Amino acid sequence: MPLGTVWALPDAVAWASRDEPRLNGTGLAWHRLRVVVRDAGRTLWDTRLDRPAAGALAAREPRLADALSRLEYRPILAGWDLAHPLVMGIVNVTPDSFSDGGRHDLPAEAICHARRLVAAGADLLDIGGESTRPGSREIDAGTQCARVLPVVAAAAEDGVRCAVDTRSAVVMRAAVAAGAAMVNDVSALGHDPGAADLLAGLDVPVVLMHMRGDPTTMRDRVAYDDLIVDIVEELAARIDHAVAAGIARERLVIDPGFGFAKTEAQNFALLKGMAALHALGRPILAGLSRKSFVGAASGVREPDRRQAGSIAAALAAASAGAHILRVHDVAETVQALKVWTRVAAGA
Numbered sequence: 001m002p003l004g005t006v007w008a009l010p011d012a013v014a015w016a017s018r019d020e021p022r023l024n025g026t027g028l029a030w031h032r033l034r035v036v037v038r039d040a041g042r043t044l045w046d047t048r049l050d051r052p053a054a055g056a057l058a059a060r061e062p063r064l065a066d067a068l069s070r071l072e073y074r075p076i077l078a079g080w081d082l083a084h085p086l087v088m089g090i091v092n093v094t095p096d097s098f099s100d101g102g103r104h105d106l107p108a109e110a111i112c113h114a115r116r117l118v119a120a121g122a123d124l125l126d127i128g129g130e131s132t133r134p135g136s137r138e139i140d141a142g143t144q145c146a147r148v149l150p151v152v153a154a155a156a157e158d159g160v161r162c163a164v165d166t167r168s169a170v171v172m173r174a175a176v177a178a179g180a181a182m183v184n185d186v187s188a189l190g191h192d193p194g195a196a197d198l199l200a201g202l203d204v205p206v207v208l209m210h211m212r213g214d215p216t217t218m219r220d221r222v223a224y225d226d227l228i229v230d231i232v233e234e235l236a237a238r239i240d241h242a243v244a245a246g247i248a249r250e251r252l253v254i255d256p257g258f259g260f261a262k263t264e265a266q267n268f269a270l271l272k273g274m275a276a277l278h279a280l281g282r283p284i285l286a287g288l289s290r291k292s293f294v295g296a297a298s299g300v301r302e303p304d305r306r307q308a309g310s311i312a313a314a315l316a317a318a319s320a321g322a323h324i325l326r327v328h329d330v331a332e333t334v335q336a337l338k339v340w341t342r343v344a345a346g347a
Contacts, residue, residue: 001061004039007232008067009276011048013321015344024278025074025082026321027344034276035064036229043226070281076250077283078181078205080161084341085318087333088163088326089117090289091127093147107150114151118160121334124182126326127151127175128165132186132260136215141170152178163207167191169198176202182253184285186211186260188238189245200246207285208238210257218261227266228273231256236280253324255285259292267293271313274320286317287326304328311336319344 156179
């Protein structure tokens with residue numbers, strides 16, 4: 001095996017039997033790996049190994065043994081139980097989000113919507129005041145705060161866990177003070193220079209999402225040498241950035257960024273190969289709900305009519321070991337997950 005960074009990327013996963021090690025705290029086990037050695041963005045070695053062959057190689061190659069140890073790490077996140085996928089309900093307090101913009105753009109309407117999602121079975125909420133759809137422009141922190149803080153405060157008063165979905169350190173600080181239990185940054189702390197240092201001092205989980213550029217430029221940055229490996233390495237760099245700023249690795253969640261700097265074909269390739277993200281040893285959040293690639297595959301133009309396609313995508317993500325599913329259609333997703341869990345567990 002040549003010198004370089006060794007990545008052990010799960011290539012085939014299935015529901016774990018009683019005596020098998022679990023994959024990153026999920027109910028799954030890996031059965032085949034893609035082992036890749038990279039150096040400065042170049043692939044030096046690339047092969048696929050089943051579990052016995054990988055174990056034999058790891059016995060004489062410490063770098064692979066270390067990579068394998070990350071796969072069986074059990075994530076602990078703010079005391080939350082991640083043994084089964086959590087459903088995160090989307091609350092867009094915006095006039096222009098791609099699916100439901102303008103429907104809940106007033107705080108009172110958003111609070112009512114948030115409570116409906118919780119009643120439908122949401123485990124937590126994702127509350128955002130800035131659309132990051134392709135081509136969207138940045139919204140100032142004051143406007144975001146006016147939109148999201150009343151909703152965050154109401155959720156906290158109701159005893160509901162929520163994330164604030166923002167790239168702004170000012171909004172992050174205000175939302176956590178108002179009761180937000182998580183920060184979800186689509187720029188992976190790359191947009192606001194003060195975000196990482198701020199979050200180092202706030203004891204909340206942080207979601208780092210993969211995106212290249214920003215919503216105005218990401219469509220022009222879809223050239224990948226190796227889609228899955230590039231995304232894993234780019235997320236690893238954002239994890240390193242967060243840890244260097246003082247954010248504990250145990251507080252980090254990764255999101256592969258479906259729909260952000262990815263073509264339709266790349267989104268499906270990412271979903272198919274999503275289990276590889278377990279190489280990073282962190283909980284995985286998947287946001288596929290009503291995305292344009294779901295509409296393209298299903299032939300459904302209107303985002304709010306893509307429930308069935310979104311649920312199919314969510315179940316595919318769950319089958320790859322996603323820990324959190326970010327969705328619009330909470331009741332339908334919760335119902336589907338209950339059936340999926342029974343089937344997957346063989347009960």
